[in-house]
Amino acid sequence: MTIDTENSRNVAIIGLGSMGYGMASSALRDGHRVWGVDINPDQIAKFKAEGGQDAPLSEVAETLDVIAVVVLNAAQTESVLFGEDGIVAKLKPGAVVLACATVPPVFAKDMAARCDERGVHYLDAPISGGSLKAASGQLSIMASGSAQAFSAARPLLDSIAETVFELGDQVGAGSAMKAVNQLLAGVHIATMAEALTFGMTQGVAPETFVEVISKCAGTSWMLENRAPHIVAGDYTPHSSVNIWPKDLGIVLDIAKSAQFSAPITAAALQQFIAAAGMGHGQEDDAAVAKVYARNAGLTLPGEDT
DSSP: OOOOGGGGGGGEEEOOHHHHHHHHHHHHHOOOEEEEEEHHHHHHHHHHHHTOOOOOOHGGGOSSEEEOOOOOSSSHHHHHHHSSOOGGSOOOTTTTEOSSOOOOOHHHHHHHHHHHTOOOEEEEEEEEEEHHHHOOOOEEEEEBHHHHHHHHHHHHHHHEEEEEEESSTTTTTHHHHHHHHHHHHHHHHHHHHHHHHHHHHOOOOOHHHHHHHHTTTOHHHHHHHHHHHHHHTTOOOSSSSTTHHHHHHHHHHHHHHHHOOOHHHHHHHHHHHHHIIITTTTBBBGHHHHHHHHHHOOOOSSSSS
């Protein structure tokens, strides 16, 4: 996956977490000039050592073509764009912001309107696929925005995504679709944990659960991706427990505004809140299984008996 020099762009990836770092690496590998920004200086130093640009972002902001904001939530997104040292005021007209966090559609619309006042395009562009697909440039992106925003973002989109779902010119449609995806993803993780630990009460070992169910109708992408973490007893975070109170909270806020009942989502949310309350918030989200294990008196792989 190599682009020609004419399609090389000045790109900033703001947020070098598990997803942002992979996106920055994919953009760099594809020939873009990439500035990596994060609150963790070690992440910035690591990215620079791999070929990221060295100049401070403040010195080059007006030369940037594409800015991907890959932070945790709406508050962080707004701070990056319009906070005390917000990037939008420094950008040239025609630059485009890719807003990749899971946020309410109404928030995305507000950010787009404020960017438009500055002559900056805004692409509502939530991402999905996990850290491995981010690193390989194979993300799925649920995007909405103007034709000009898509055009300006295309060189970076081509570098970081396997599939870009173009959901129309109305900002907010991308975030609405991401909320639908997160409803399913969060419920699937919690349900996987419930089924795996339920199986343990019936003598079904976690490794047998993965071997069998991943080939049966009850499987899901989340089951196949997360259940092996439980089998290995490895909760190194690819996506943390703490993501889900936020994301499922957004889903329920949207549902409330639509007067829509979402009881299964609410039940899953409570399990992630319980996992965070047990001290597992920074662990991989498969650690929600520890809630079920504790309540049932079970010992998961890797835990002391």
